[in-house]
Amino acid sequence: MPGQDDAEREFDLRWADDAEHKEPSARARMLAARWKENPPRPQPFRADPEFVGPRRSSWVSTVIVLGCVAAVILLLGYANFRPY
Structure with missing residues:
Protein backbone atom coordinates (compact mmCIF):
# COMPACT_ATOMS: atom_id res chain seq x y z
CA MET A 1 0.00 0.00 0.00
CA PRO A 2 1.84 3.05 -1.23
CA GLY A 3 0.25 5.60 1.13
CA GLN A 4 1.14 3.83 4.38
CA ASP A 5 4.03 4.70 6.61
CA ASP A 6 6.16 2.11 8.44
CA ALA A 7 4.10 2.15 11.65
CA GLU A 8 0.84 1.40 9.82
CA ARG A 9 2.49 -1.32 7.75
CA GLU A 10 3.88 -2.95 10.93
CA PHE A 11 0.41 -2.87 12.44
CA ASP A 12 -1.04 -4.56 9.36
CA LEU A 13 1.60 -7.33 9.50
CA ARG A 14 0.98 -7.95 13.20
CA TRP A 15 -2.76 -8.01 12.58
CA ALA A 16 -2.34 -10.56 9.78
CA ASP A 17 0.02 -12.74 11.83
CA ASP A 18 -2.36 -12.75 14.81
CA ALA A 19 -5.36 -13.89 12.76
CA TRP A 35 -5.56 -38.55 1.80
CA LYS A 36 -9.29 -38.31 2.47
CA GLU A 37 -9.92 -40.75 -0.40
CA ASN A 38 -6.72 -42.79 -0.17
CA PRO A 39 -4.90 -42.47 3.19
CA PRO A 40 -1.15 -43.15 3.18
CA ARG A 41 0.19 -46.39 4.63
CA PRO A 42 1.78 -46.06 8.08
CA GLN A 43 5.56 -45.83 8.00
CA PRO A 44 7.95 -46.69 10.81
CA PHE A 45 9.92 -43.80 12.28
CA ARG A 46 13.07 -44.87 10.45
CA ALA A 47 12.04 -46.95 7.50
CA ASP A 48 14.57 -49.42 6.16
CA PRO A 49 16.18 -48.04 3.03
CA GLU A 50 15.71 -50.09 -0.09
CA PHE A 51 18.61 -52.34 -0.97
CA VAL A 52 20.88 -50.43 -3.32
CA GLY A 53 23.58 -53.06 -3.78
CA PRO A 54 26.97 -53.62 -2.26
CA ARG A 55 28.96 -50.53 -1.41
CA ARG A 56 32.45 -49.99 -2.70
CA SER A 57 35.23 -49.38 -0.25
CA SER A 58 36.34 -45.81 0.23
CA TRP A 59 39.74 -46.68 -1.32
CA VAL A 60 38.15 -47.73 -4.60
CA SER A 61 36.23 -44.47 -4.80
CA THR A 62 39.37 -42.49 -3.96
CA VAL A 63 41.37 -44.26 -6.67
CA ILE A 64 38.63 -43.62 -9.24
CA VAL A 65 38.49 -39.89 -8.40
CA LEU A 66 42.26 -39.47 -8.42
CA GLY A 67 42.50 -41.40 -11.69
CA CYS A 68 39.97 -39.07 -13.32
CA VAL A 69 41.84 -36.01 -12.04
CA ALA A 70 45.13 -37.38 -13.40
CA ALA A 71 43.49 -38.10 -16.77
CA VAL A 72 42.17 -34.54 -17.01
CA ILE A 73 45.59 -33.11 -16.09
CA LEU A 74 47.29 -35.25 -18.75
CA LEU A 75 44.67 -34.32 -21.36
CA LEU A 76 45.09 -30.61 -20.65
CA GLY A 77 48.87 -30.94 -20.71
CA TYR A 78 48.71 -32.73 -24.05
CA ALA A 79 46.43 -30.00 -25.46
CA ASN A 80 48.90 -27.26 -24.40
CA PHE A 81 52.04 -28.96 -25.78
CA ARG A 82 50.57 -29.95 -29.12
CA PRO A 83 52.06 -27.90 -32.00
CA TYR A 84 49.56 -26.04 -34.13
Missing part, protein backbone atom coordinates in the same frame (compact mmCIF):
# COMPACT_ATOMS: atom_id res chain seq x y z
CA GLU A 20 -7.30 -16.76 14.37
CA HIS A 21 -7.92 -18.63 11.15
CA LYS A 22 -5.08 -19.14 8.70
CA GLU A 23 -5.76 -20.72 5.34
CA PRO A 24 -3.66 -23.82 4.61
CA SER A 25 -1.29 -23.78 1.67
CA ALA A 26 -2.31 -25.22 -1.69
CA ARG A 27 -0.11 -28.26 -1.11
CA ALA A 28 -1.69 -28.91 2.29
CA ARG A 29 -5.17 -28.68 0.76
CA MET A 30 -4.16 -31.02 -2.09
CA LEU A 31 -2.71 -33.62 0.30
CA ALA A 32 -5.73 -33.44 2.61
CA ALA A 33 -8.07 -34.07 -0.33
CA ARG A 34 -5.91 -36.93 -1.62
